[in-house]
Amino acid sequence: MHRIQRSKARWIAFFITPGLLVVGLFILLPLFMSLYNSLFSWRQLIRLHFVGLDNFKRLLFTFPYQQRFFNAMKNNLYWFLSTTLIQNSLGLLFGYLLSRNLPGAQFFKRVFFIPVLFSIVAVGFLWGMYLKPSGLVNSFLKLVGLASLQRPWLGLEHLATPSIILVNIWRWVGFPSLVFLAAIDSVPQECLEAAYLEGVGEWKLFWKIIFPLIIPSITIIMVLTIIGSLNVFEQIYTMTGLDGAPNYSTDTIGTLFYRTAFGSIDAGSPEIGIGSAIGLVIYLLTFATSLLSVFVTKRKEVQL
Amino acid sequence: MKKHMLLILLVALFTASMLFAAGAQEAQTTQAKAKTTLEFWTWRPEDIDFYAKQIALFEAANPDIKVVQTALKNTEYNTILASSLSGGAGPDVFQGRAYGGLVTFADSGFLEPLEGWMPELKNYSANALLGATSPTDGKIYGSPAVSQTVFMYYNMDVYKKLGLSIPKTWNEMISNFEAVKKAGYIPLGNGAKDGWCLETLLGGMGAGFYGGSDFYNAVVAGTKTFEDPAFIRMIEQMKSLTKYMPDMFMGISYEDMRANFINEMSPHLIAGSYEAAFFKSQNPKLNFGIFAVPSEKATDPAYVSVYADMNFAMNAHSAKKDAAIKFLKFLSSKDFGKSMVTEMQMVSAVPGVDASADPFISRVLELQKNATPYLFLVGFRYEQPTGSSLWQAAAQGVMAGTLTAKQAAKQVQDGIASYYKPFKK
Numbered sequence: 001m002h003r004i005q006r007s008k009a010r011w012i013a014f015f016i017t018p019g020l021l022v023v024g025l026f027i028l029l030p031l032f033m034s035l036y037n038s039l040f041s042w043r044q045l046i047r048l049h050f051v052g053l054d055n056f057k058r059l060l061f062t063f064p065y066q067q068r069f070f071n072a073m074k075n076n077l078y079w080f081l082s083t084t085l086i087q088n089s090l091g092l093l094f095g096y097l098l099s100r101n102l103p104g105a106q107f108f109k110r111v112f113f114i115p116v117l118f119s120i121v122a123v124g125f126l127w128g129m130y131l132k133p134s135g136l137v138n139s140f141l142k143l144v145g146l147a148s149l150q151r152p153w154l155g156l157e158h159l160a161t162p163s164i165i166l167v168n169i170w171r172w173v174g175f176p177s178l179v180f181l182a183a184i185d186s187v188p189q190e191c192l193e194a195a196y197l198e199g200v201g202e203w204k205l206f207w208k209i210i211f212p213l214i215i216p217s218i219t220i221i222m223v224l225t226i227i228g229s230l231n232v233f234e235q236i237y238t239m240t241g242l243d244g245a246p247n248y249s250t251d252t253i254g255t256l257f258y259r260t261a262f263g264s265i266d267a268g269s270p271e272i273g274i275g276s277a278i279g280l281v282i283y284l285l286t287f288a289t290s291l292l293s294v295f296v297t298k299r300k301e302v303q304l
Numbered sequence: 305m306k307k308h309m310l311l312i313l314l315v316a317l318f319t320a321s322m323l324f325a326a327g328a329q330e331a332q333t334t335q336a337k338a339k340t341t342l343e344f345w346t347w348r349p350e351d352i353d354f355y356a357k358q359i360a361l362f363e364a365a366n367p368d369i370k371v372v373q374t375a376l377k378n379t380e381y382n383t384i385l386a387s388s389l390s391g392g393a394g395p396d397v398f399q400g401r402a403y404g405g406l407v408t409f410a411d412s413g414f415l416e417p418l419e420g421w422m423p424e425l426k427n428y429s430a431n432a433l434l435g436a437t438s439p440t441d442g443k444i445y446g447s448p449a450v451s452q453t454v455f456m457y458y459n460m461d462v463y464k465k466l467g468l469s470i471p472k473t474w475n476e477m478i479s480n481f482e483a484v485k486k487a488g489y490i491p492l493g494n495g496a497k498d499g500w501c502l503e504t505l506l507g508g509m510g511a512g513f514y515g516g517s518d519f520y521n522a523v524v525a526g527t528k529t530f531e532d533p534a535f536i537r538m539i540e541q542m543k544s545l546t547k548y549m550p551d552m553f554m555g556i557s558y559e560d561m562r563a564n565f566i567n568e569m570s571p572h573l574i575a576g577s578y579e580a581a582f583f584k585s586q587n588p589k590l591n592f593g594i595f596a597v598p599s600e601k602a603t604d605p606a607y608v609s610v611y612a613d614m615n616f617a618m619n620a621h622s623a624k625k626d627a628a629i630k631f632l633k634f635l636s637s638k639d640f641g642k643s644m645v646t647e648m649q650m651v652s653a654v655p656g657v658d659a660s661a662d663p664f665i666s667r668v669l670e671l672q673k674n675a676t677p678y679l680f681l682v683g684f685r686y687e688q689p690t691g692s693s694l695w696q697a698a699a700q701g702v703m704a705g706t707l708t709a710k711q712a713a714k715q716v717q718d719g720i721a722s723y724y725k726p727f728k729k
Contacts, residue, residue, distance in 0.1 A: 044411045044412040063718075133553075133555040138552075150552070152497070155495075157704060245498065246697075246700040246704060247704070262382070268404055268686070268693065269688065
């Protein structure tokens, strides 16, 4: 008996160790390294002496870090709100419509999901070209007689972030759609039939029966949205650049972190201490808000 | 039993693959012993052919050395170089930035001080050496390669067709803009989507308004600030150029700007001397010339902004310094400098290189008679927030109309004053 258990334990260790090593080396180690680095002062790329929480204090309370940090946080919040509101509601709508087996549902299921498979960098690059003053979007507007709506989409402070968010929604909306579709499809048929027999309308059916039963998927999508919104980087990097141009209007904590930790040609020398502090703040925020949203939605969950 | 067999098989497979990997590594090192291989990195993928040709020349003269060239994307170069060097790896010889960009690597101890290896460095011009010296310890960490100059490119064919001549005053330039606009061209091809292109714009048109080197020396010394009326007026003049810039200029990126000029849609472009070779390669029929943007009065100097751009540097931890210095000396030779001039249309920093064979470079040297330091790069790129990043963001605000010239000047001044000691007095 003991022998069997021991060999079982060995097998478990055999299969788990490689994964643990990868997680330890590429996720846990960097996390603790950045915590460690954030507690030191730096001269260019050389670590100097222990300064405690000084880097965090500078990040949160002194010019220019404070201004840049809260400006970036504001944009991340904007990302989160608009993604939740537009992308996830659209996803819910699409998921619901697809589950109704309307004509062409199979076709649209695939069409919605195709952009999800594209590389995020390729999407950013292509849409960056479409949104140029002489690009596809403006040409289309001109074609349909809306030339007065032509804009340098990525060049104006009030339009740049919304444009990038819309591109990202275009790319990603298929994912929540499919998750919600799968959730709605797994709602027991008898519940729905019973409701139909009672003469419940489509609207009431959705809100009173389907919605409470798909809350677990909503939790997952919300957590993913939070993580995604806090980690926005590639979209900005490919479409408006590391500096969050124009005039920091598209800056997020991701681009701010990269610029600060590694430096850029124009932004100047790397500041690894402050950069590590930003990295740690991103981590803590992601962790805390994800936990919170799991907690909140968990309470709304309904068991059959 | 079966499970055990499987385990043994797996372990055997793992160890075998490690053995093979080790074997492959060994084979590589024995090959390298016969010939020293130098890693050489650049941020100019567009110049791969040029460097390949030069490397072939070097290898022919030094048959025991092989140079492997790696060209990385300009904007990612510093990050990749920094992480390789701090990991103890990286190239033996590489293109290094100037000024603040050099200091990052020099003060981290990654660059080999070069005076000991190359005594000839003392013959270089003081301006060139300024970009290769760390202010921290005063040592020279790079062999200055080229200087860059910012000025106005113009399309000579369009000027001829419309009977225009090189303007001698700011107003004459504006009337040239009006004339080409009437003829259906975009008067000035510059755009504002990429912040750094607005620093170039400043370098091309600003100095005449803020007062060139006198102003530069005054702000560096802290006796004048960026809220000086002359500097604010310069920003207003820059903003006034927007009516000659392309439609929706806030969305016009660097690539679009270059395309505007290369495709002859716009006969003017404020840009750096580094563009000339690219223009020629993209449109050999393009007949372009250059002039310095004039001041308001014809008697005032027409300034161009100049900066040291590139230093060839050596990795302080290279195991092959003897070979590396040979290659570095080759890159600092007059012959190499001459090839830079004739093939790349770049102004070589190597003393004694004859540039007169190339009409473009001799014209650049002529304009350099009224040279002034490229304001934010030369003076204010050593600490965060750099003058460059402050200017670029503020200038985008001005061009888009979300900031006034005064607000922009204050933003730049406050940012630099947060750390710059002469402003704190």
